Amino acid sequence: MTDRPLHTQEQLRRLVQPDSIAVVGASPKPGSFGKRTLDNLASFGGRVCAVNPKYQQIDAVPCYPSLDAIPQVPDCVVLCVASDAVVSMVESCADLGVGGVIIYASGFAEMPGEEGALAQARLAEISRSTGLRIAGPNCAGLLNFGTGALMHFIGGLAPGEMVHGPVGLVSQSGGIGYGILQAMDRGIGFSHFFAVGNSCDVDACDLMNYMLDDPGTSVIVTFLEGLESGARLRELGRRALEKNKPIVICKTGQSDQSHAAIRSHTGAVVGSIEAYLALFEETGLIHVDSVEGMTEIAQFLSKAPPPGMGGLGVMTTSGGLAVMAVDKADYAGVDLPQLSEQCQSALRALVPSFGMVGNPLDITAAAQGDPTLFRDCIAALCNEPGFAVLLIAVPYAQKIVAEQRAHLICEAARGSSIPIVVAWMNEALDCPAARIYENDENVVLFRSMTRAMEAIRAWKWREALRVKSLERWMARLSPPEAFDVVRPMLEDAVRDGRALSERESKSVLRAYGVETTQDRFAASRFEAVQAAEAIGFPVVLKVESTDILHKTDAGLVILGLENPEAVAEAFDSVMARTREAFPDARVQGAVVQAMVPPGVEIIVGAKYEPALGQVLMFGLGGVFVELMKDLAFALAPVAPDQVVAKLTELKGAALLRGYRGTPAVDLDVLANQIARISEFVADAEDLVAELDVNPIFARGDGAIAVDAVIIPYVAANEQAQGRTHA
Incomplete structure (x- = not known):
């Protein structure tokens, strides 16, 4: 970089x-x-x-x-x-x-x-x-x-x-x-x-x-x-x-x-x-x-002042454009607040009975022959305290009327405390009326309602981010010495040209204060039984190999082992399957870990992107990550409040809030864990190519990482060249 x-x-x-x-x-x-x-x-x-x-x-x-x-x-x-x-x-x-x-x-x-x-x-x-x-x-x-x-x-x-x-x-x-x-x-x-x-x-x-x-x-x-x-x-x-x-x-x-x-x-x-x-x-x-x-x-953006707290007001002479404005605003995430009673009363006195007083405001084609109606409705909307900006959607208009209307809108914009944008919704792309808008110092012409809505959304979003960013002090969550503790393990893996094992990866996360499952290494069936008895039944047994990263897909993870006999049999079965499926893999033994209560499965990952650094990814985990890809992205490190905001924007956020009787996830605890992981990959940017923590079981009483893998640069490069077994 x-x-x-x-x-x-x-x-x-x-x-x-x-x-x-x-x-x-x-x-x-x-x-x-x-x-x-x-x-x-x-x-x-x-x-x-x-x-x-x-x-x-x-x-x-x-x-x-x-x-x-x-x-x-x-x-x-x-x-x-x-x-x-x-x-x-x-x-x-x-x-x-x-x-x-x-x-x-x-x-x-x-x-x-x-x-x-x-x-x-x-x-x-x-x-x-x-x-x-x-x-x-x-x-x-x-x-x-x-x-x-x-x-x-x-x-x-x-x-x-x-x-x-x-x-x-x-x-x-x-x-x-x-x-x-x-x-x-x-x-x-x-x-x-x-x-x-x-x-x-x-x-x-x-x-x-x-x-x-x-x-x-x-x-x-x-x-x-x-x-x-x-x-x-x-x-x-x-x-x-x-x-x-x-x-x-x-x-x-x-x-x-x-x-x-x-x-x-x-x-x-x-x-x-x-x-x-x-x-x-x-x-x-x-x-x-x-x-x-x-x-x-x-x-x-060059003409508009910083946005206030209000939303968007819309005015048009076409009922069809009013409906379109609602759709476009909803898609862009732009708020269309209801009119205040005072504004509604003022507009009812102006708009014909067959018009639509609301937001959007449809003043109907009656405005074609009544410039005063057009001017007075704009003035009423510009004084609406719930609006930060006014959009006027302009359909077909006769040449003289269009120019007259353009001058009225530009005059209103000069005296308005909120910006006025015009959505030019006709195919007269280069005409005198359009030129009037484009040469005005206050009005902005958009030849697309979609682009107008996107511009307004960006205007509001950027100002909110600017205020928050200037106020936020991003305090570190993990211990300041955490990277010094884990660096030797990462450097060893780089020298060996391998990924970190699951146990090693989770020990790195624990150094950063991330909660993980309790596990023990077993080199034999006897040690596997001893480990299970020390942890307490039921347990999970999985192969330990830095060459096999997705063990579940290969059938090398056995869940719900209730007694010593089941553990011993599982050890023999996993070792046999490993030898058959991955004859060249380096196998250290097995990992025995505690079964944890189920929860919403969350994936947290990171990937080093050249020129940009570590990109953090998080969302619904397990099989859903590849089926749904309902994910959020951020550059590491990321603060917990940013994580919470992104989690609540996921399409599957209902699963986190509690769905059909399932308990809600503690978002603050989950966000804290994700932020700590982000601090690790930011610290280790010069060593880590990829990281997967999948799944984290998130529940109402906490969030615990069940599986993890960390891939240093050298291991990732060797894999790309076909020299690893995964």
Whole structure:
């Protein structure tokens, strides 16, 4: 994991906000990257110069034969040169004391083979050793709309057509980023656009961190394919909460192809997207499934004040849209509170008798010919104390009426204490009325009611998380010396290239204060009987082998042994079955453990996800984990109150509350146990690849772990290469 700190705004200033720019490889040739770059810098207020030994001047821009011939060292250098010339040019920039370099050229680590990867590694080393900030290689440019430093090679984006505004944009795909940037055609303004490319040095997290400290940026949208460091993304999210600047992320690359090399229940369920979503949820990063509508939610978040305690009010002139709003709000988890008596009385005096006074409010098509009705109903709803936001769903309207209504809504928004959003529910996607909404400083237009509801949910959710996160002090539950106690056992397993046995795994958990079943090891049938008599009948007997992790599936667990004879027979039977089914497995003996009263079966697992760390998984256990996958995810460590909140959101939460006469589970005790497990995997991040605790029997009087397995990195790697027997 790359765990360097985030680059600060000061470290990135000369790259992102340069006073002087040099374009190396500049050319007067139309369509060339050098010519386009110079054209795009036409409105830049600082110094611009070109570097090309063939010319003394290009379009009134002074041109020099080399970088060291420029009278003053430029802050930023844009390299419009072939890949084989990049490394030497970057070395020259570092020697001269240049602040930042932008590299357009491809042909580095994104290509197969070692040559490109080695060249990119050299660029990274130059950056680390000199402090030179590098954007790219394979980078489509950095654009600062506030200063006019539009350092990119894309044509067709005339500087005079750029719209400066509060939305910052970062994309790991230049093409998708420029597509999002075309929202400027609808009047949406941007503060910066960064197309990060291969990120040998400066990456998406660094650039978002820069904008967190930029007063001209109030919300950030990001298209993300992947990152080397989840730790920095986590820190970025926490900073964004502290700065109260929302970050909206579209994370692509959600399929996971590593399941074939996984042998624990957790590994079969947890993939990259679960890890990212857990990180987003913890840090308040707002995840969206597609790039469509990203600018709409960004506009809403940039314009809306922090949400109050109320819910959503809805107004429309269509009964069908009123019903749709109820469905969409329910699906998104947005509250539609009932109207107060005072508001109902005011609306009944306004709305025709055939209208529907409630939330949603249907004022009917009578509003077509009565602008006053429309205006007065909005005013009544904006004064409803139970509302934090008002959504107006707009169906078909004649052109003149639509424009008139748009002006009324925008006027109402200027005097409203709550934000107003418009769901544009017709196919007149580019018309004067829509333009009125999009160019207004207070109203936000959504071309989808679904996206409007999702934006409102995210707005409310993030603020609640921000307040709670800033208030929470996450006290450690487990003993501070716990990891020192268990580390030798983990390191032994790493050296031996094996998983921890069930007994070893449960001893690790006990060191962290997790309650587990009482068990004893038996190397023979005689010792098995002795162990059972010491524990007390009835007991369970299971094989002890670090090569056989799912013993129940293989028939190597026998329950309910009531007497010594049954234990002796079970020992012989389990050993025989093991030899037949797993002839090459390393078998240490058997484990005899106490039978515990049944309860709701809970699984707790963890999996190390590269770049993100330990991802915790918990939910209904036993066979249900693979049948139902009713699971919650979080990054370790996790606090007990977070666990309780996630448990109560499970589809099978009724089983935890008590179902058809079964006693309720003590959620606080269960959450405490899960939080302690999360502290272990967080402590052991550099040693543990996977963990399964399945099941925990949760009851009204406690929660006890019955089975557990811990798989270190080396054991997981050997298993993936086919060298283990499980």
